[in-house]
Amino acid sequence: MTADLIFVLLALLTLVPAVWVAFSRNIVHAGFSLLLTLLGVAGLYAYLGADFVAVTQVMVYVGGVLVLILFTVMMTRVPQNGRPRHGLDRFVPAAVFALGVFGLLYKTITAVEWAASEGAVEPTTAEIGTNFITSYIFPFEYVSLVLLAAMIGAAILIRERRPEETEEPAAPAPETEEEVAS
Amino acid sequence: MNVGLPHFLTVSAALFSLGLFAVMSRRNAVGILMGVELMLNAASINFVAFSRYVQHGIDGQIMSAFIIVLAAAEAAVALAIVLAMFRNFGTVNADTVQSLKQ
Numbered sequence: 568m569t570a571d572l573i574f575v576l577l578a579l580l581t582l583v584p585a586v587w588v589a590f591s592r593n594i595v596h597a598g599f600s601l602l603l604t605l606l607g608v609a610g611l612y613a614y615l616g617a618d619f620v621a622v623t624q625v626m627v628y629v630g631g632v633l634v635l636i637l638f639t640v641m642m643t644r645v646p647q648n649g650r651p652r653h654g655l656d657r658f659v660p661a662a663v664f665a666l667g668v669f670g671l672l673y674k675t676i677t678a679v680e681w682a683a684s685e686g687a688v689e690p691t692t693a694e695i696g697t698n699f700i701t702s703y704i705f706p707f708e709y710v711s712l713v714l715l716a717a718m719i720g721a722a723i724l725i726r727e728r729r730p731e732e733t734e735e736p737a738a739p740a741p742e743t744e745e746e747v748a749s
Numbered sequence: 750m751n752v753g754l755p756h757f758l759t760v761s762a763a764l765f766s767l768g769l770f771a772v773m774s775r776r777n778a779v780g781i782l783m784g785v786e787l788m789l790n791a792a793s794i795n796f797v798a799f800s801r802y803v804q805h806g807i808d809g810q811i812m813s814a815f816i817i818v819l820a821a822a823e824a825a826v827a828l829a830i831v832l833a834m835f836r837n838f839g840t841v842n843a844d845t846v847q848s849l850k851q
Contacts, residue, residue: 574752578760585764588783589771601783604764608790611757612813615801620793620813627817632786632824639828640779643835661773665766672762676755683754686805694807695814703811710818717822721829 577614581607598637605629616688619695757798765791778831778841782824789820 584603591597605628612621699707764787771784793813800809831841838846 571752574756578756581760582763582767585767585787588787589767589774594777594780597780597783601786604787605790608764608794611760611794612797615757615797617797617801617810617813620797620810620817623814623817627821628786628790632821635824635828636779636783636786639831642832643779643841657774657776661770664773665770668769669762669766672765673759676758676762681754681803683802684805686801691807691810695811698807698811706815710815714818714822717826721825724826724829725832 574614577607577610579607580604581611594640595637598633598640601636602629602633605633616691618690619692754798754802757794757802761791761794761798764788764794776842776844778834778843779828781843782827782831785827786820786824789816792816 581604584600584607587600588597588604591600605624609621609624609629612618612624768784768787768791771787772781773784775781775784793816796809796813796816798809800806800813834846835841840846
């Protein structure tokens with residue numbers, strides 16, 4: 568009974584801020600809601616007995632990716648002239664498509680007779696570590712290569728060009744009222 | 750109510766649909782990236798849930814760890830692209846940026 572209550576609370580902690588991420592006009596509010604959603608997902612991992620993944624989720628997502636996202640949001644604020652446009656042309660097809668996908672997934676989930684059974688919950692960190700350097704050694708090395716490539720690529724992308732390299736200083740585009748967070 | 754696999758799959762499906770909606774409806778490039786993160790998290794929940802209830806092993810958890818690492822790499826590159834876009838075009842609106850080079 569208590570376990571069910573904890574699951575419901577974790578699911579609400581995940582989904583309610585996720586609604587805000589999807590619908591909020593204010594991109595800063597969406598970013599901080601994403602924080603709660605990611606914490607809720609980490610709680611769901613812990614509920615499923617995946618302790619290593621839960622801690623990794625908190626450290627990498629909440630500690631790294633989210634800080635990057637909020638940092639970018641604050642670096643790219645443009646002055647808002649006027650109200651954000653309503654964008655109903657975009658809202659309706661997106662809502663219809665997303666609801667259709669959810670309906671299809673939900674129908675599949677309820678229609679299939681899952682061969683599910685509870686397994687024993689035990690600490691997984693040691694076993695995951697052993698697997699990383701035995702059966703998953705090649706994916707593990709590939710992922711480290713991908714991380715290195717992504718790091719170098721990101722550093723090159725946001726590198727400030729020296730004046731002699733640039734042909735002409737890039738003039739900022741004229742601001743329109745569409746540039747507000749939407 | 751006995752919490753089982755379908756409950757986790759339903760939460761994950763809802764999270765995926767919300768992420769899909771954010772990707773399709775948002776104009777801000779950072780908002781689109783947030784939607785992608787939601788969808789990746791939904792997939793990751795599925796991996797861990799199946800590993801707990803069906804496989805009784807840890808392969809799903811290892812896949813989940815890989816997803817988290819790749820999502821971090823993706824976020825770093827995508828945010829670098831957004832910053833470069835902001836420097837070159839002065840906007841992060843995905844609709845108004847229509848050329849690869851200014």
